[in-house]
Amino acid sequence: MSRGTTTLPGDPPGGRRAVAVWSIGVAVYFVAVIFRTSLGVAGLDAADRFHVNASALSTFSILQLLVYAGMQIPVGLLVDRLGTKKVLCLGAVLFTAGQLGFAFSPTYGTALASRALLGCGDALTFISVLRLGTRWFPARRGPFVAQLAGLVGMAGNLVSTLVLARLLHGLGWTPAFAGSAVAGVVVLVLTLLFLRDHPEGFEPEPFPHQGAAYVRRQIAEAWREPGTRLGMWVHFTTQFPAMVFLLLWGLPFLVQAQGLSRATAGELLTLVVLSNMVIGLVYGQVVARHHAARLPLALGTVAATAVMWALTLAWPGAHAPMALLLALCVVLGACGPASMLGFDFARPANPPERQGTASGITNMGGFVASMTTLFAIGVLLDATGDDYSIAFCAVFVLQALGLTQILRLRTRAARRERERLVASRVETVHVPAA
Numbered sequence: 001m002s003r004g005t006t007t008l009p010g011d012p013p014g015g016r017r018a019v020a021v022w023s024i025g026v027a028v029y030f031v032a033v034i035f036r037t038s039l040g041v042a043g044l045d046a047a048d049r050f051h052v053n054a055s056a057l058s059t060f061s062i063l064q065l066l067v068y069a070g071m072q073i074p075v076g077l078l079v080d081r082l083g084t085k086k087v088l089c090l091g092a093v094l095f096t097a098g099q100l101g102f103a104f105s106p107t108y109g110t111a112l113a114s115r116a117l118l119g120c121g122d123a124l125t126f127i128s129v130l131r132l133g134t135r136w137f138p139a140r141r142g143p144f145v146a147q148l149a150g151l152v153g154m155a156g157n158l159v160s161t162l163v164l165a166r167l168l169h170g171l172g173w174t175p176a177f178a179g180s181a182v183a184g185v186v187v188l189v190l191t192l193l194f195l196r197d198h199p200e201g202f203e204p205e206p207f208p209h210q211g212a213a214y215v216r217r218q219i220a221e222a223w224r225e226p227g228t229r230l231g232m233w234v235h236f237t238t239q240f241p242a243m244v245f246l247l248l249w250g251l252p253f254l255v256q257a258q259g260l261s262r263a264t265a266g267e268l269l270t271l272v273v274l275s276n277m278v279i280g281l282v283y284g285q286v287v288a289r290h291h292a293a294r295l296p297l298a299l300g301t302v303a304a305t306a307v308m309w310a311l312t313l314a315w316p317g318a319h320a321p322m323a324l325l326l327a328l329c330v331v332l333g334a335c336g337p338a339s340m341l342g343f344d345f346a347r348p349a350n351p352p353e354r355q356g357t358a359s360g361i362t363n364m365g366g367f368v369a370s371m372t373t374l375f376a377i378g379v380l381l382d383a384t385g386d387d388y389s390i391a392f393c394a395v396f397v398l399q400a401l402g403l404t405q406i407l408r409l410r411t412r413a414a415r416r417e418r419e420r421l422v423a424s425r426v427e428t429v430h431v432p433a434a
Helices: 015-041 043-050 054-082 084-104 108-123 126-136 139-171 173-194 211-224 226-257 262-289 291-313 322-332 335-349 352-384 394-430
Strands: none
Touching: 015 043, 015 054, 015 084, 015 108, 015 126, 015 139, 015 173, 015 226, 015 262, 043 054, 043 108, 043 226, 054 084, 054 108, 054 126, 054 211, 054 226, 054 352, 084 108, 084 126, 084 173, 126 139, 126 352, 139 173, 139 262, 139 335, 211 226, 211 352, 226 262, 226 291, 226 322, 226 335, 226 352, 226 394, 262 291, 262 322, 262 335, 291 322, 291 335, 291 394, 335 352, 335 394, 352 394
8 A cells, every 4th residue: 555654544534525624613713813812903992992001901811811721621621522513613602702792891890701701712712623633634634734723813813903903993892893793603603504523434432531530630641741741831932922912912012112003003913913824834844844843943933032022122212113123023923833833742742532631731831821921011011101111021031931941841852752653663563464
């Protein structure tokens, strides 16, 4: 069999139907990202609408990310138990209700509750889409399918910066947010009608769930693997600088600290997203050809991000030059693709029955870092009278913490990965031919 080395027994066939079904799942994630990042273009409007300061404004995104990060491990277990379709439908209902609630919220408290509900629905999407890809595509396509899902998610961010921002300033708060909620209803209907958990004839083997003991064992065994922890810290260290910039503080920084118009600031936010999509394709191709490039790419992204922020914040003039801001936004675009490398460390470290749990642990990293930085920047802005140069120094603290952990775990994770690879080759050699 000429392709026996690339096709595993029991692998799903892929093909056009797989692409169609997977695209529906990715569409749910796409809409979730639009809703998640919608506050990034509405931060100043939200501050005026609800009469809140920087700390209170950051609480919107902090609570949303707190809910998201806290649900990642439960979501991995929930997908195993209920299947992808049910979890994605639940996610679409929750994040659509959250977006609608945010549109009509009369007070800060109700708006805060709406963002928490949105974060809850958003949390159900990405791990579900990762699992959907493994059910419908051959294993060899896994890394590419995961990177492509991440790129589609960033396209949702692009819609926020290009479309939702214009709707917000053209139609006003309630019509813009309520109108965008229609997209949630559309993907919910598509999921109910057309999405399937797996191809016919490729039903997974029943996997016993044994209550709290099972949950504790899954989490403990996934965490025990150095590759899982390394993946989490890579995600932690690489994702948050761009997430914080796009989710909330980028527009205020560019308008209030750098003196740009809202239109120009929006274009720079768009540049971050476009850079993310292009660099994501590059990183995906590089890692597919050179697996050892994962860590150098992650560390290089951290270093480049730190250098660009240092130059921008320390610029001696009142405002950094446009060329430097352009370079900063291009480099921030590498953060998302670099964070996806975290899954490439966790995936080979865990067997199939722990993939959901390991992915959940990994995915928590960047969102915990983002939540922490969002809060720190808000507090520092209030404490320093909106001195962005001091407030954004929080980025360096989180990067230093994450970098320390990456360097501590890299050798153990590499050694364990080599051991698992050798063991799998030995098992393959001893399996008799059919």
